Amino acid sequence: MRWVLIVSVGMVLASCGGADPSPPAEAPTDPSPGVTEWVAVLEVGSPDDLEPVQAELMAEAPGNISVSPVSCWGGLAQALDVPGAEYAAAVVAPSREQLEEVIAAVGREPVHVGEHSNACTD
Secondary structure, eight states: OOOHHHHHHHHHOOOOOOOSSSOOOOOOOOOOOOOEEEEEEEEOTTTTHHHHHHHHHHHHHSSEEEEGGGGBTTTHHHTTTOTSSEEEEEESSHHHHHHHHHHHHTTOOOOOEEEEEEEEOO
């Protein structure tokens, strides 16, 4: 009986503190930069100020509109020279060519066109 107890305790200790433990999982060090997209900003202002242009864009390009804080897009606040808390009424697309088609459909001249990383996507 004593032998069985010693062997059992030895097996438990070996399985808990083996010489080759698994390394701990590492947390990602780089957060996702977001989605890079082409952005054409049509107006900048508060959400209330942008309601008319938002309604217009919903009629012309419902799948391409974004009314978001300019800080959502990397470098956009600097490009527009506005605080990051301002909102932009914009149309977006994955490529410059597609964005040009959306701009033509909307029929408005953007105040800024550029490729930006959007950190506020779902």
